[in-house]
Structures are given as structure tokens and as C-alpha cells.
Amino acid sequence: MIQHLPTKRPSARHFSILFICLFLFSVPSSFAQEKEAMDENGMSAQESKEEKVTQTFRHTRVINSHSIETLPARKMDFRIAHRFGDIAGNAGGWPTFYGLENASDVSIGFEYGITDNIMFGVNRAKGSGPLKQLVNTFLKIRIMNQEINGNLPFSLTVVGINAFSTMQKSASVDALNFFENGSHRFAYHLGFHVARKFSDAFSLQLNTAWTFRNIVPFGDQNDLPSIGGSLRWNVSKALGIIVDTTFPIDTDFRTTENGYYPVVGIGFEFDTSGGHVFQLNVTNATGLSETDFIPYTTSNWGDGEFRLGFTISRLFSI
Amino acid sequence: MKYLIFVVIAAVVGSVSLEEKSAPISQDDKVWDVLEQLGDDASKIKPDLTISNVSAETGYNLVTQGFSDVPGQPKSRRQSKHFVCTSCHNIEREDPDLTVIDPQARLDYVTQRGLPYLQASPLYGAVNREYFYNGDYVKKYGDLVKPANEDIREAVQLCALECAQGRKLKDWELESIIAYLWEIQLKMSDLGLTEGELNYISDAIEDTLSWTNANVILRTKYVSYSPATFLAPPEDRKIGTGLNGDPDNGQKIYENSCLHCHYNKKYSFLQLDNNDMSFNHLKKKMGTYDRHSIYQVIRYGTYSKHWKKSYMPLYTKEKMSDQMLADLRSYIEKRAS
Numbered sequence: 001m002i003q004h005l006p007t008k009r010p011s012a013r014h015f016s017i018l019f020i021c022l023f024l025f026s027v028p029s030s031f032a033q034e035k036e037a038m039d040e041n042g043m044s045a046q047e048s049k050e051e052k053v054t055q056t057f058r059h060t061r062v063i064n065s066h067s068i069e070t071l072p073a074r075k076m077d078f079r080i081a082h083r084f085g086d087i088a089g090n091a092g093g094w095p096t097f098y099g100l101e102n103a104s105d106v107s108i109g110f111e112y113g114i115t116d117n118i119m120f121g122v123n124r125a126k127g128s129g130p131l132k133q134l135v136n137t138f139l140k141i142r143i144m145n146q147e148i149n150g151n152l153p154f155s156l157t158v159v160g161i162n163a164f165s166t167m168q169k170s171a172s173v174d175a176l177n178f179f180e181n182g183s184h185r186f187a188y189h190l191g192f193h194v195a196r197k198f199s200d201a202f203s204l205q206l207n208t209a210w211t212f213r214n215i216v217p218f219g220d221q222n223d224l225p226s227i228g229g230s231l232r233w234n235v236s237k238a239l240g241i242i243v244d245t246t247f248p249i250d251t252d253f254r255t256t257e258n259g260y261y262p263v264v265g266i267g268f269e270f271d272t273s274g275g276h277v278f279q280l281n282v283t284n285a286t287g288l289s290e291t292d293f294i295p296y297t298t299s300n301w302g303d304g305e306f307r308l309g310f311t312i313s314r315l316f317s318i
Numbered sequence: 319m320k321y322l323i324f325v326v327i328a329a330v331v332g333s334v335s336l337e338e339k340s341a342p343i344s345q346d347d348k349v350w351d352v353l354e355q356l357g358d359d360a361s362k363i364k365p366d367l368t369i370s371n372v373s374a375e376t377g378y379n380l381v382t383q384g385f386s387d388v389p390g391q392p393k394s395r396r397q398s399k400h401f402v403c404t405s406c407h408n409i410e411r412e413d414p415d416l417t418v419i420d421p422q423a424r425l426d427y428v429t430q431r432g433l434p435y436l437q438a439s440p441l442y443g444a445v446n447r448e449y450f451y452n453g454d455y456v457k458k459y460g461d462l463v464k465p466a467n468e469d470i471r472e473a474v475q476l477c478a479l480e481c482a483q484g485r486k487l488k489d490w491e492l493e494s495i496i497a498y499l500w501e502i503q504l505k506m507s508d509l510g511l512t513e514g515e516l517n518y519i520s521d522a523i524e525d526t527l528s529w530t531n532a533n534v535i536l537r538t539k540y541v542s543y544s545p546a547t548f549l550a551p552p553e554d555r556k557i558g559t560g561l562n563g564d565p566d567n568g569q570k571i572y573e574n575s576c577l578h579c580h581y582n583k584k585y586s587f588l589q590l591d592n593n594d595m596s597f598n599h600l601k602k603k604m605g606t607y608d609r610h611s612i613y614q615v616i617r618y619g620t621y622s623k624h625w626k627k628s629y630m631p632l633y634t635k636e637k638m639s640d641q642m643l644a645d646l647r648s649y650i651e652k653r654a655s
Binding site for chain 1 (some may be wrong): 582587626
């Protein structure tokens, strides 16, 4: 049974306004970038490079969540992410070779740095929730950058995501993909990420987000706030350990009794210093998009319902 | 009346001779302007300003940001996705004595002036050089250097295509760069001329018989090319050059050279900074044949390849002596935990 929640509908318009606001927020950052480029010619390299903290995280994603990092200007990131099936539990073990013969979700996409502080991306994901075959687009803006001299103690990034399901319409009115209305194909996510690089080895990030789906299963609600945290511990120049968690805030519906669980992932990331970043992780999330894994994670670590995942990222100069 | 006519004639003759006598040379004069007055031909080096949209301002933009966006002029496409001229070239003077090739003196000088210490020769004074891509650069670029050896335009195009891994410059872009280089040519004040030499050159302008001598005086005050000698890494990289290193000097090299490109992955995918992990990594790789070995990459550089066009140019002997390499090693070892 599903609930076609009618019109909190101005959603599409609201989100257009939201994206415009995000863009407007970015203007000072763009100016800052231009200033930096000019300084590069007039100011000593040492002066310009010692101001801002860099490489709080190695990549624009931690495991499931976005990190505060944005792509450098004019760099394109080609990303492939994969989540296998359950390693253990009822759907895992030997019959599926510990999940390696299943694919919970797969995404492939491109991301691009417009300036050092603004990036956008588009990817196609298989999807693992009720709405699958997703085309995700996002805009990510760095609003604050932690500074070495301590004036700004942390970095702040905001990301807006738009997910569009290209699933075929179902003939069943009870199915979520009945798509009575075209807007039911859309889901949105707005996330704020605050991070601090405490040392060269250790970085911590806190996330707060709001996810909005135009159509939800019966009993669920369109609005879904969430909080989360991520950390990175660098073992060496090339290797880091990353941990990523997300907790949906919905004490009525999204409970363990109803089969919903917080998202927890742990993994390694390798930077080849040749433009590649590889991530190898284990997580109970099945989906790869925020509009997917935050509302629809029903896998429990305690039941062996966690899976191997990886991300391959390759940067290109454009 | 007779005397009045004489006075008028004398006044006219005097004023004419005053007009014809050129103003004395000043320290702010450009060297090529003086050389031209001494009969030298600058026509091959001077920018061709008859081509539309050519300007030194456009050239400055191309050199420093890789494209031109001068208001009222056509905006050019980015010349290279990977580098701009100032990635590898300074646009200010970087040698304290223009007659001496001394990498250590250059390092001290640029450090004092807050400039990076780079592989390529400065663009400041480039039009005052007579030879380009000389010495061992033929080992790297082969016959490509031949047309560029004595032709600054060919040298700029070679730099655009091979060094910057970008597109060929259009005529108006190339001439704009030449116009900018013309602006940042050596000045008389750079040459360290004595007052006597300056006076001699000033007087020589009026005396064609002295042109050659004056020309020689000027041209011995700066080198006409940047020598380039490729060196091999030490035979045993674990031992290194065998020289005792000065970590303080090594710090200057690390901060003004390595970090210029590697800090925050500015021109490279290898991130380097002032944390222990960077130094540990470089120390670990130092004795190897890996591209992250300072010996490997400083002496051989890396090469551009398909799908990965950006690369690191090598440091010649004239840009990084073995002693400086030893200094860099000692700094890395000191900082590594």
C-alpha cells in the first residue's frame, strides 16, 4: 500500500528557487576564486598557498555521503561506484559467493569543477529503493574553507541533489512507480556538510540534511531530516581509513521494528597520485544516492546484511 | 644689424644641433631601444603590431592565465588544459648577476623576492636572448628544437605545443605574447653598468665608429642563452650524490619549487605539503626508480602520454645542481619522522 501524497507540490518550483539561492550563495566564492587567480600572478606563491586548509578528505565522497571537498576548477571526475550483494545473512554467504555475484547498486557518472568552489555532477544509478533507474544531478558549493591561521575553524559545503526515476510506469495503482503524476518521479536532497581537518592524519565531518520525496510508501512521510558523521584517518600518504554514518530522523516510521537501520560504512581509500582514487568499503547501504540510501536502508549489520563496495575515480583536465 | 644677423644664425644653428642631440641614456631605457640606437637590428624580435588585436595586455593574459579576455578584443580559447606559461617560467628577473649561471645564487635571489624557483628560464629578458632550446634539449625534443634555436616565435610555439601540451597559438596571440615579452625585456638598470660605461654608450650613439664597442659592452652584461645540461641521477640512489646536504637550503627548494606545482595538486595529481606524510613518502621513494623518487623525477622528469598529458619537466644542471639535490634530500630526511 502506498500513499500518493498530493501536493506539497510546489516542490519543483521550490527546488528551482533553492538552486538559484545556492548559486547566489556561490557568488562570493567565485569572486574569491578570481582574486586567488590574480594573486597568483602578483603575490608570492607561498603567501597564497598558506591560507586555506586543503585535502580535508581525499575525494568528493566519503563512502556514501558527500564530503566537503569540491573538484578543482576545470577538472572532470569520471566515477564508477558499485555495491555488491550481502556478504552474509540470508541473501549472502556461499550461494552468492558472499555477495560478489549480486549488484545492489551501480552508478556511473561525470562530475565537473566549475570553479574551485562550485561543482556539479550527473550520474546514472541502478537504484536499490522502490524507485530505481535513477538519473541524479547535483550542485555542490563550498561556502567556507577552513583556514590555517584559525580565522575559519572549519569548512562548510552545501549540496543539492535532484533524483529522477526513469522506471517504467506500473499498471498497479499500489506501486510506487505508478507515477500518477510526472513529479512523482522526483526526489530531492539538500545536505550541509561541516568538516574540520584536525591534523594531517585526522579529519571529522558532520552532516545534516533534508531529503524530500514526492511520493513515499504508505505510512512514510515526504520530509526526512537526517544527521550523520564521517571521519578520515590517514595511515600513509596513499592510504586512508574512512568511516561514514547517516541517521534518518524519523522516530515514528523509520524504526528498527519497521526494518529500517542507520547507514554505517567503513572503508579504505587509495590515492595513486596519478589522478585515481580507489575506495574499497563495507556498508549496509544498498543504494548509492542520498535519496535512495537515507530513506530505504533496510539492511542490518547485525544480520550480516552488509556488502562490499568500491568506487573508482579518475580525474581529467578539461 | 650685421651683428643681429650673426646672432640669429647662431641661435638657429644652436637650436638645430640641440634638437638633433639625443637625450642621454637612462637606467630605465630598454636594452633593445639602446641597441637599436647603436645600429642593431631588432626587426625579427619586435612584435608585429600591424596584426589586429595584438597587444602586450593580451600577451600578459595569455602568459599568466592561458587565455585572453581583454575588454574590446576577441576572447581566446584556453591555450592548454594543463599549464600556463607561469607554471614553469617566472616573469620577473631571477638572477642577481645576469652574466653568471649560478642556480644557488638564483635560488637565494628568488627566495628573497618571494618568487617560485622553476625549471624554465624566466620570460623576463627572453627577447634579449639569442638562442633557445639549446644544449641538451635536443635530447628531449630532437629535431623540433632546430627551428626554435634562433627564432623566438618558433620557440614560443614549441613551448605551447610540447611543453604546455596545448594548441598552437594563433598569429595575433603569438604576436601579443611577443609584445608582452618586448615589454618585459631587460632594462639598462639590470645590467649593472658603471657610470663610465653608461656615459660611453650615451656618447657612442652619436659616434658610429663607437657603435661596435658600445654594443660589446652591453652584450657582455648578460648571457645570450640559458645553458642546458642534462644530468643523470646518482648511480646509487640510496646513497645519493654523496654530498653533505644543507637542510635549510633544501627547505627553500622544497617550498619554492616542489610546492609550487604540488601544493593542493595545483599542476600535478601528487599532493605535497608540509606534513610528515609527504616527507615520509618522498623519503621512502627516494632510493627507488619510482617517478616519486626525487632523483628520478628531478633528473629525468616525467613524460606526457595519452590520457595524461600533464607531466613534470626535468631540472637541468643549471637549474638544480647536485649540491642542491643533496640539500633537498637532507631537508626531506630531516622532516620525515
